[in-house]
Amino acid sequence: MTRAAERIGTVLLLLAWAFPLYWMFVASLTPESRLFGVPQMVPRSLGLEHYRALFGERQFWLPIRNSLIVAGATTVLAVLLGAPCAYAMARLQFRAKSWLLAIVMAVSMFPQISVVSPLFLLLRSIGLIDTFPGLVLPYLTFAMPLAIWLMSAFLRELPREIEDAARLDGAGPVRTVVEVALSFTLGPERQTVPVALALFRGRYQVPWGQILAGSAVASLPVAVVVLAFQRRIVKGLTAGAMKG
Amino acid sequence: MNRRSSQTLLAVREARLAWIFMGPALAVLLLIATGPLLATLWESLHDHDLRLPWLGRPFVGLTNYQEAATDPRFQEALGHTLAFTLLTVSLELTLGLALALGLDSLARGRSLARLVVLLPWALPTVVAGLVWRFIFDSQSGLVNAVVGWLGVTTLQVDWLADPKAAWVPIVLGDVWKTTPFVALLLLAGLQSIDPRLFEAARLDGAGAWRRFFDITLPLLTPALSVALAFRALDAFRVFDLVYVLTGGGPGTSTEVISLYAFLVLMQDLRFGYASALSVSVFFVSFILALFYVRAARAAVVQQS
Numbered sequence: 001m002t003r004a005a006e007r008i009g010t011v012l013l014l015l016a017w018a019f020p021l022y023w024m025f026v027a028s029l030t031p032e033s034r035l036f037g038v039p040q041m042v043p044r045s046l047g048l049e050h051y052r053a054l055f056g057e058r059q060f061w062l063p064i065r066n067s068l069i070v071a072g073a074t075t076v077l078a079v080l081l082g083a084p085c086a087y088a089m090a091r092l093q094f095r096a097k098s099w100l101l102a103i104v105m106a107v108s109m110f111p112q113i114s115v116v117s118p119l120f121l122l123l124r125s126i127g128l129i130d131t132f133p134g135l136v137l138p139y140l141t142f143a144m145p146l147a148i149w150l151m152s153a154f155l156r157e158l159p160r161e162i163e164d165a166a167r168l169d170g171a172g173p174v175r176t177v178v179e180v181a182l183s184f185t186l187g188p189e190r191q192t193v194p195v196a197l198a199l200f201r202g203r204y205q206v207p208w209g210q211i212l213a214g215s216a217v218a219s220l221p222v223a224v225v226v227l228a229f230q231r232r233i234v235k236g237l238t239a240g241a242m243k244g
Numbered sequence: 245m246n247r248r249s250s251q252t253l254l255a256v257r258e259a260r261l262a263w264i265f266m267g268p269a270l271a272v273l274l275l276i277a278t279g280p281l282l283a284t285l286w287e288s289l290h291d292h293d294l295r296l297p298w299l300g301r302p303f304v305g306l307t308n309y310q311e312a313a314t315d316p317r318f319q320e321a322l323g324h325t326l327a328f329t330l331l332t333v334s335l336e337l338t339l340g341l342a343l344a345l346g347l348d349s350l351a352r353g354r355s356l357a358r359l360v361v362l363l364p365w366a367l368p369t370v371v372a373g374l375v376w377r378f379i380f381d382s383q384s385g386l387v388n389a390v391v392g393w394l395g396v397t398t399l400q401v402d403w404l405a406d407p408k409a410a411w412v413p414i415v416l417g418d419v420w421k422t423t424p425f426v427a428l429l430l431l432a433g434l435q436s437i438d439p440r441l442f443e444a445a446r447l448d449g450a451g452a453w454r455r456f457f458d459i460t461l462p463l464l465t466p467a468l469s470v471a472l473a474f475r476a477l478d479a480f481r482v483f484d485l486v487y488v489l490t491g492g493g494p495g496t497s498t499e500v501i502s503l504y505a506f507l508v509l510m511q512d513l514r515f516g517y518a519s520a521l522s523v524s525v526f527f528v529s530f531i532l533a534l535f536y537v538r539a540a541r542a543a544v545v546q547q548s
Binding site: 097230 | 368375376530536
């Protein structure tokens with residue numbers, strides 16, 4: 001009896017969690033004329049008109065391209081710079097280690113607002129405002145500590161014997177770092193598409209259909225990454241959060 | 245060469261390698277994080293108003309902090325932020341625990357359940373905000389349609405334009421987006437509990453509630469405190485969700501401190517005062533972060 005109740009409760013909770021995304025998806029496929037009528041749980045007529053408008057007149061390709069560039073560059077840089085740092089923190093002995101680790105963690109806990117104005121002034125003084133590097137650098141502030149944190153947790157769990165065996169085969173720490181970095185390509189940063197979405201305004205009314213179509217498009221890469229890496233994300237998340 | 249000196253040599257080499265490895269990452273962090281933070285700290289001690297450039301940038305000591313202490317709008321925003329933190333974190337811990345227990349008991353469909361739970365967490369906050377804004381939209385929103393269908397027309401309000409009602413979508417949006425993280429953390433904690441404990445308790449005749457309160461809850465306390473501190477830290481810094489949903493409005497009725505600091509910076513262009521506000525946010529976050537680190541350490545000690 002209690003088992004059944006528990007199961008029903010869990011399923012209801014999960015449905016509640018899935019519902020907003022379902023609703024977004026359905027609405028993005030609902031023609032404008034029906035969007036303001038009585039909401040229907042199971043849609044009767046679906047169409048791609050919002051998606052057509054999104055990629056036609058809205059030129060949504062542009063923010064998507066920007067997102068890909070910024071996210072790609074941020075991820076590559078965070079992993080590339082973070083991996084050796086994480087290796088040093090997880091495996092090598094040196095003084096001031098716990099201090100440095102604490103500082104790196106503190107950086108990831110900054111309220112973004114507290115570094116905005118000097119960053120803006122800095123980027124302006126070196127002429128990086130409105131450029132891709134000017135976007136990637138601030139993202140790196142938050143992506144890199146996370147990358148270092150997750151990777152060093154991962155490295156600490158990696159049995160030392162594996163590394164020792166690799167060393168006997170002639171592979172040094174550099175090789176380990178490269179391999180960890182390669183196996184660690186999660187970290188989908190996402191922005192610019194969100195910015196474009198946040199700034200979506202219709203001339204006469206809120207273009208909900210298009211906004212939701214855009215949201216669905218923006219969710220797609222995230223959904224794919226989550227689907228592909230869910231086990232590892234869960235593991236990294238919990239290990240990272242517990243072992244900081 | 246004797247053994248000891250070769251060992252020190254090794255240690256020196258290892259330390260040197262460590263610094264070489266960490267160099268690039270630390271340099272970048274110094275440039276884009278620590279540097280700007282110190283600059284903000286310094287700026288907060290100056291009167292710097294971009295609208296009044298002829299005043300220059302005189303050093304004023306703690307004047308900006310004194311202004312913050314008596315600024316009613318800052319106090320209001322601080323109150324909003326604290327209330328928001330308290331409410332969302334307690335909801336998230338409760339629901340997160342329920343979700344974790346549910347996920348733990350699932351016999352089938354675990355990976356589908358995990359996907360459902362992970363998606364909202366992984367979504368860009370702006371998308372989450374927009375979805376909830378659509379659901380609470382006054383004309384085409386689902387909530388008002390359902391409320392109308394149920395005949396409770398007194399609840400048919402313009403959610404985002406009402407000073408009190410506007411908090412509902414904000415809190416719901418945050419709970420929806422971040423509870424999954426809490427649930428996954430607690431699930432990891434749950435799965436590290438030795439199942440033999442439950443078996444033994446069951447044999448001794450302890451009921452489900454008894455087992456929950458005497459075994460699950462105490463052993464889950466470290467994971468719970470990590471989740472609590474982590475979420476409190478995040479909730480206190482809330483910005484984009486409020487920005488997307490209400491922009492702090494109507495008026496200033498949903499304004500949180502990060503948003504207020506942002507507006508002082510970008511609209512009023514009062515860089516000095518905005519910096520003082522940001523530093524205040526930073527210090528509270530820092531204290532919360534200290535709690536977090538302590539909680540995390542306790543959790544690790546208990547696990548091993």
